[in-house]
Amino acid sequence: MRKCKVIAVTNQKGGVGKTTTTENVAIGLVRQGFDVLIVDFDPQGDLTSCLGWKNNDALEHSVSSMLDDYINDNDIDYDSLILHHEEDVDLIPANIELADFEMRLVSVINREQTLSNCIEPLRDKYDYIFIDCPPSLGMLTVNALSAADEVLIPVQTQYLPAKGMTKLLQTVNKVQRKINSNLKITGIVMTLADLNTNITKSTIDTIRESFGKNIRVFDTIIPKATKASEASISGKSIYAYAKDSKVAVAYDNLTKELVKNPKIRQKDEISL
Ligand SMILES: Nc1ncnc2c1ncn2[C@@H]1O[C@H](COP(=O)(O)OP(=O)(O)OP(=O)(O)O)[C@@H](O)[C@H]1O
Numbered sequence: 336m337r338k339c340k341v342i343a344v345t346n347q348k349g350g351v352g353k354t355t356t357t358e359n360v361a362i363g364l365v366r367q368g369f370d371v372l373i374v375d376f377d378p379q380g381d382l383t384s385c386l387g388w389k390n391n392d393a394l395e396h397s398v399s400s401m402l403d404d405y406i407n408d409n410d411i412d413y414d415s416l417i418l419h420h421e422e423d424v425d426l427i428p429a430n431i432e433l434a435d436f437e438m439r440l441v442s443v444i445n446r447e448q449t450l451s452n453c454i455e456p457l458r459d460k461y462d463y464i465f466i467d468c469p470p471s472l473g474m475l476t477v478n479a480l481s482a483a484d485e486v487l488i489p490v491q492t493q494y495l496p497a498k499g500m501t502k503l504l505q506t507v508n509k510v511q512r513k514i515n516s517n518l519k520i521t522g523i524v525m526t527l528a529d530l531n532t533n534i535t536k537s538t539i540d541t542i543r544e545s546f547g548k549n550i551r552v553f554d555t556i557i558p559k560a561t562k563a564s565e566a567s568i569s570g571k572s573i574y575a576y577a578k579d580s581k582v583a584v585a586y587d588n589l590t591k592e593l594v595k596n597p598k599i600r601q602k603d604e605i606s607l
């Protein structure tokens with residue numbers, strides 16, 4: 336049996352680079368020869384659009400219909416559900432229909448584990464499954480954390496994310512204690528960095544000092560560059576859009592760091 340790793344990309348703060356990081360790390364891993372699936376788990380459907388399915392509301396099958404099939408005890412038709420992107424990554428797409436998921440789950444037994452149960456049969460087919468989370472710590476994110484082996488946390492470098500991180504780590508802790516004791520933190524990746532400013536440099540140092548004791552903070556920092564958003568709009572990864580750009584090199588380095596799999600410098604109970 337294949338050893339699949341499921342990674343939820345999470346931060347309840349909006350616009351910190353979750354979707355961009357999910358897309359480019361996932362495709363970075365494909366470029367290294369791994370079989371990778373992305374689950375778009377955000378009703379905004381940004382990742383689905385970034386991979387070129389702009390009119391995602393028209394999709395007949397989506398993560399929402401997958402969850403409905405599970406809730407209604409229907410077989411999930413994975414072949415119709417999973418889309419294949421030209422850069423060889425697979426995608427379970429999302430659209431606005433996922434927005435009322437919380438309500439639909441009210442009467443479901445073990446509702447926190449709905450996504451986990453849906454993707455379990457796919458662990459056999461992929462080396463990595465990424466879940467792109469919405470900017471909240473609600474039921475969607477709890478489902479993603481319950482389904483995951485690891486959490487990857489993108490943070491912006493413009494300011495200190497102290498309070499938001501505490502809340503996020505408390506949620507991870509709670510899921511560890513109550514639902515998914517195997518959940519680990521892959522690490523923190525700093526994104527959208529304007530490396531020419533002193534404030535960014537000092538924030539980077541502070542993030543390493545304050546979080547680096549308990550959690551891995553990746554060496555690679557993703558710089559802020561318009562090529563990153565242009566790539567998303569074009570429906571391609573940064574490697575296909577601007578292979579020699581600084582952002583492409585950074586995401587390639589981050590991907591390599593991720594597979595290096597060093598000792599996880601993390602206490603059983605994560606605290607700050
Ligand atoms: N390295 C970068 N340089 C410049 N722009 C970037 C970079 N990374 C992401 N962006 C842009 O910043 C915006 C937010 O990025 P992204 O959508 O990845 O964040 P997010 O955390 O997924 O947001 P949300 O919380 O809404 O899901 C997008 O317009 C994206 O194209």
Ligand SMILES: [Mg+2]
Pocket residue numbers: 353354355377381382467468469
């Ligand atoms: Mg997003």
